[in-house]
Amino acid sequence: PRARATPSDMTGLYIRGRDNELIKLEALASVREGVGPRELTHFNRVRSSTLTAGLAPGFTLGEAIDSLNRIAAEVLPKGSSTALAGESRELDESGSSLYFAFLLALLVVFMVLASQFESLVHPFTVLLAVPLAVTGALFTLKLAGATLNLYSQIGMILLIGLVTKNSILLVEYINQAKERGLDTVEAALESGRIRLRPILMTSVATVMGAVPIAFGLGAGSISRRPLGYAIIGGMVFSTLLTLYVVPAVYVIFDGFLSRLTRRAPVAHRTLAPAEAE
DSSP: OGGGSSGGGGGGOEEEOTTSOEEEGGGTOOOOOOOOOSSOOEETTEEOOOOOOOOOTTOOHHHHHHHHHHHHHHHSOTTOOOOOOTHHHHHHHHHHHHHHHHHHHHHHHHHHHHHHHTOSSHHHHHHTHHHHHHHHHHHHHHHHTOOOOHHHHHHHHHHHHHHHHHHHHHHHHHHHHHHTTOOHHHHHHHHHHHSHHHHHHHHHHHHHHHHHHHHOOSTTHHHHHHHHHHHHHHHHHHHHHHHHHHHHHHHHHHHHHHHHHHHSOOOOOOOOHHHHO
16 A cells, blocks of 8 residues: 555556566656546446537427537547437437327228228318318417427327327218218318307317316426327317318318229220121
């Protein structure tokens, strides 16, 4: 221990060379005092520097990550890289997986609707309620000052099943009315009038069920509020517009398909006298 009392004492240490002889350390290196970090941090087994910061008022975590990536690309030298940790890393990883889940849910709903209606056109009409719901959810999140985080993205996935139900009620009634002999426009108008009550009942029940999540108190309630905001905003916005958009688009698609059917060429075959007999 006395040989290591001061930094200069390290020069008296011996190390073994290539020829297996002991060499004094002062013959190979010199001791110099300077300033350095107390510890070297590593991330993924690479030397790293950790930056921590809090969000300024009015900025979301996603905006902070975008700003960090932009500044890092301008300032850091070549060969350097950045990596996220903590809540930022969870947001980045969950975002890509939830987007895939959102697209997969749309695909599954489309396949189920295509088999139910036996058509590839009606599912598109039904799924028009989804972008309306997403628009309402994003607007509500912006209005409430909430962020697009894991909970709000889960709420948007839930909206796929919640809002398509209203469109299914409308499209199914239009098909039934057309089978009874009604014109497409008359069937669309009647569907909005007849299906108004069940659509409002289910939408109001869904919104009231999400109110405790959006305005609840207690531990962890703040993190769950974006889920309630997304459901409430998406359901209200979609319900108000679905009653007008879905029947109108149905009429447009039906008229377009009717024109295509009339223009489709019909093959005729003339039988020879022998074949006719």
